Amino acid sequence: MVEKRCPRLQRDGVYRWFSELPSPQRVEFLCGLLDLCIPLELRFLGACLEDLARKDYHSLRDSEIKANNPADLGSLTNLTDEVVRSKLLVSLALLGSAHREAAGVLFRTLTHIDSVINNYGLQLNEGRTGDEFLLLFTMASNHPAFSFHQKQVLRQELTQIQSLMASTSKNPSTSTLNTMATYPGCHKVTPRSETPINSVSNSLENVLHTSTHSMEESLPKRPSGKHSKGGHTQDVHS
16 A cells, blocks of 8 residues: 555665664654554564564563663663663663553653753763663653653653754754655655654664673673574664
8 A cells, every 4th residue: 555655665765764763763763653553453563573572582581670670770870871871771672561660760760861961061962872862762752661641751851852962963963754754755754753863873782782791791692593684673682
């Protein structure tokens, strides 16, 4: 149906476009697609995701336990530390949808972003700092473990970070999702909300590089022969 309405739209082109998006925009775009799915499609996709996630179950098990343990999450409070931010990204990726208490701990940590920036002079445009914060708040504001109110607050924080990065950047660029909102030859796609300002090419795997090499108990390497379909699966399960 899509290809009939958009003759020039090719799936390979969409795949290439998506693979070049930075992680915050990949997450936002995927969540937007899920919002468009009907219940039976969601159940089918859930079965597919369950099968893919099962392949990494053992290698991520220890990290998943920590990600859903409020006591472990309570020690990850220093947002100025790059290693802590990377651990928070891992925790958000592995946080279960029913773990409200753990989500509450993460929420309290993330909502200190204003004081962190003001009191410590954290520069969002230095290195990967801004990209990590964009990804943190994009994941959190879309995560089902957070309440509706918490998501609203996190979305407001995300918007403030985007505005701050745009105002302090020497060469503020337009969001990739905004510039690509109308795919060549296709109808306009309306983003769910404001999208990240910078269009860096960091993937979730690259953003988590510090975590995987700095954690005392780093994630075990995936056994050879495991499923890894291009960059898409690597980004989710790295």
